[in-house]
Amino acid sequence: MEALMGTWPWYVGGPLIALIMLALLWIGRSFGFSSNFRTICSAVGAGKSCEFFRFDWKSQSWNLLFLVGAIIGGYIAAHYLSNNQIPPINEDTITELKSMGFASAGTAYSPTELFGEYSLRNVILLLVGGILIGFGTRYAGGCTSGHAISGLSNLQWPSLVAVIGFFIGGLLMVHVLFPLIF
Amino acid sequence: MKRLIFILLGVVFGIVMYKSETASWFRIFEMFNFQSFHMYGFIGSALVVGVVGIQIFKRTEMKSLEGKEMDLTPKAKSIPRYLIGGTFFGLGWALVGACPGPIFVLLGAGMFSIGIVIIGALVGTYLYGILRSKLPH
Numbered sequence: 451m452e453a454l455m456g457t458w459p460w461y462v463g464g465p466l467i468a469l470i471m472l473a474l475l476w477i478g479r480s481f482g483f484s485s486n487f488r489t490i491c492s493a494v495g496a497g498k499s500c501e502f503f504r505f506d507w508k509s510q511s512w513n514l515l516f517l518v519g520a521i522i523g524g525y526i527a528a529h530y531l532s533n534n535q536i537p538p539i540n541e542d543t544i545t546e547l548k549s550m551g552f553a554s555a556g557t558a559y560s561p562t563e564l565f566g567e568y569s570l571r572n573v574i575l576l577l578v579g580g581i582l583i584g585f586g587t588r589y590a591g592g593c594t595s596g597h598a599i600s601g602l603s604n605l606q607w608p609s610l611v612a613v614i615g616f617f618i619g620g621l622l623m624v625h626v627l628f629p630l631i632f
Numbered sequence: 633m634k635r636l637i638f639i640l641l642g643v644v645f646g647i648v649m650y651k652s653e654t655a656s657w658f659r660i661f662e663m664f665n666f667q668s669f670h671m672y673g674f675i676g677s678a679l680v681v682g683v684v685g686i687q688i689f690k691r692t693e694m695k696s697l698e699g700k701e702m703d704l705t706p707k708a709k710s711i712p713r714y715l716i717g718g719t720f721f722g723l724g725w726a727l728v729g730a731c732p733g734p735i736f737v738l739l740g741a742g743m744f745s746i747g748i749v750i751i752g753a754l755v756g757t758y759l760y761g762i763l764r765s766k767l768p769h
Contacts (some may be wrong), residue, residue, distance in 0.1 A: 451707070454753025456654070456655055457761065458648065458651040458652040458727070459652070460651075460652065460669070460671070460672075460673030460674040460676075460677060461673060461677050462652065463648050463649075463652025463674050463677075463678075463721050464637075464652075464673065464674040464675065464676065464677030464678035464680075464681070464749065465677050465678065465680075465681045466644070466648045467645070467649075467674075467678045468677075468678040468680075468681035468682040468685065468749075469681065470641055470644060470645050471647075471678075471682055471685075471745075472681075472682070472685040472686070472689075472720055473641060474641065474687065475686075475696070475702045475703060475704070476689075476694075476696055476697060476702070477637065477696065477697050478697060478700055478702070478703070479638075480696050480703040481704065482699030482729075483731075483732040483733040484649075484732040486732070487678075487753050487754055487756075487757040488731070488757055488761075489727055490754060491754055491758050492751075496758055497694065497713065498704050498767055500758065500761040500762055501707040501761075502760070502761035502762075503758075503761055503762055505642065506665065508675070509692035510637045512634075512635075513638075515638035515639050516638045516639070516641060516642040516645070516684070517642060517647045517648060517736055518639060518642060519638065519639040519640060519641060519642015519643040519644075519645065520642045520643075520645050520646040520649070520733055520736045520737050520740065521646065521736050521737070521739055521740035522639070522640075522643050522646060522738065522740060523641070523642060523643040523646015523647040523648075523649070523650070523740040524646045524736065524737035524738060524739065524740025525650075525736060525740040525741065525742070526643065526646070526647055526740075527647040527650035527651050527741065528740070528741035528742060529647060529650075529698060529736070529742075530650070531647065531651060532650070532722060534648065535650075535653075535656060537653040537656045537658050537659050539658045539659065539662045539667075539668065540662055540667040541666050541725070542667055542706075543658070543661065543662045543665060543667045543668070544743070546665070547658070547661070550688070550711070552759065555658060555674075557651075557687050559656055559658075559741075560656060560657045560658070560729065560738070560743060561658065561729075562659055564641070564657065564713060564729075565657075565743055565745045565746065566745070567698065567717070568745065571668050572745070572749055574670065574697075576728065576745060576746075576748040577749075577751065577752040577753060577755075578727070578752065578754065579727035579728035579749055580647060580724065580728065580748065580749035580750065580751060580753040580755070581752045581753070581755050581756035581758060581759065582720050582721065582723045582724030582752075582756060583724035583725065583731070583732065583735075583749070583753045583756060584718070584722055584724075584752065584753035584755060584756025584757040584758075584759070584760070585720050585721075585724075585757065585760045586718065586722070586723070586724055587721050587732060587753075588716045588717070588723025588756075588757050588760040588761070589658075589713065589716065589720060589760055589767065590714050590716075590717025590720075590721055591707070591708075591713065591717065591732050592713070593721060593723060593732045593733075594663050594725075594731040594732075595731075595732070595733055597714075597718075598675055598700075599638055599675070599678055599679070599682060599757020600647075600718075601707060602679055602682070602683075602684050603678075603682025603685070603686050604677055604686050604706075605675065606689035606706060606707045607682065607709075607712075608707040608709055608714050609707060611711055611714040611718070612698050612714040612715075612717070612718040613718065613765040614718065615714055615715045615716065615719045615721070615734070616716020616717065616718050616719075616721055616758075617664075617716065617722060618715075618719045618722060619718065619720060619721060619722020619724075619725070619726065620663075620664045620717040620721040620723070620725055621664055621722075621724035621726075621727040622719070622722070622723060622726075623664070623722070623723045623727050624650065624661060624664040624726050624727075627723075627727075
C-alpha cells in the first residue's frame with residue numbers, strides 16, 4: 451500500500467502506458483490525445499467558420515470518453531491513491547527553481563506560484579502555453595502520445611522528427627525563455 | 633459496454649500519469665534540464681514494450697477485436713510540418729509542464745487553473761485550422 455501511495459517508478463508507468471496504447475490498437479482505435487482538441491472545436495461548431503473542423507466528430511467520441519476517463523483517473527489518483535504526493539526531484543533542480551522564485555519546489559506536486567494564484571501574469575502564461583500546445587500539436591499532427599509513444603513504437607521516422615521538435619521547443623523554453631519570464 | 637472500456641482505459645491512463653508524475657510541472661522542468669532519468673526512463677520503457685508489442689501485432693498479422701486491420705497507417709512523410717509544429721508544442725509543453733493528456737488529469741486532480749490551458753489549447757487548435765493553408769507542411 452505504501453508503494454502504491456508514493457511515486458510510481460518509471461519502469462512501472464512507462465510499460466503501463468504502452469499497454470494502454472496496445473489495448474487501444476487491439477480495440478481498433480489508436481492512442482493520440484491531442485486530436486480531442488480538434489474534436490471539441492468541431493463539436494462546439496468551429497466547422498461553421500473553418501473547413502478543418504468539418505468532419506464527423508462523433509466518430510471520435512470514443513476518444514472523448516477516454517478523456518473523461520483521464521479526468522476521473524486524475525481525481526482518483528489525487529484523492530484516493532496519494533497523500534499529498536510530492537515528486538522527489540533532483541536537489542540541484544530544487545535549488546535552481548528556488549533561485550528562480552519557485553519556493554514551492556520540493557514541497558508541492560505543481561508550482562503554486564504558477565497554478566495557485568490567478569494573477570494577470572499567470573493567466574497570460576497559461577493561456578499562451580495552451581495556445582502553443584493546441585497550435586503545435588495540430589500542426590505536428592500529434593503530441594507525446596501520438597508521436598513519442600505511438601509513432602516511435604511503430605518506428606515512424608516522421609514521429610522522431612516531431613519528438614526532436616518537441617525537445618527543441620522545450621529546451622528553448624526552459625533555457626532561453628525562462629530566464630526572461632521567471 | 634465498449635464505451636465503458638474507453639472510460640476505464642482513460643481512468644488507468646489518468647492514474648498512471650498522475651502517480652508517475654508525468655503530470656508534474658517540476659518533472660518536466662527537471663527533464664529539460666537533464667537532471668533526472670525518471671522521464672527518459674518512462675518514455676524509454678514505454679517504447680521497449682510498445683515496439684515489441686507492435687512487432688508482435690505485425691508479424692502475427694493480428695486483427696483488431698472487430699476483425700479489421702489495426703490502425704498502424706504510416707505517418708505522412710514531411711520534415712517542416714513535424715519539426716516546426718513539434719517545436720511550437722515543445723515550447724508550450726515546457727511552459728505549462730504538461731502535455732495534452734496530463735492537462736486533463738490535472739483538472740481531475742483538482743488543479744482548476746489548468747482550465748485556462750485547456751481554453752488556450754482550443755484557441756490554438758482553432759488558429760491552426762484557420763492558418764493551415766498558409767503554413768509550410
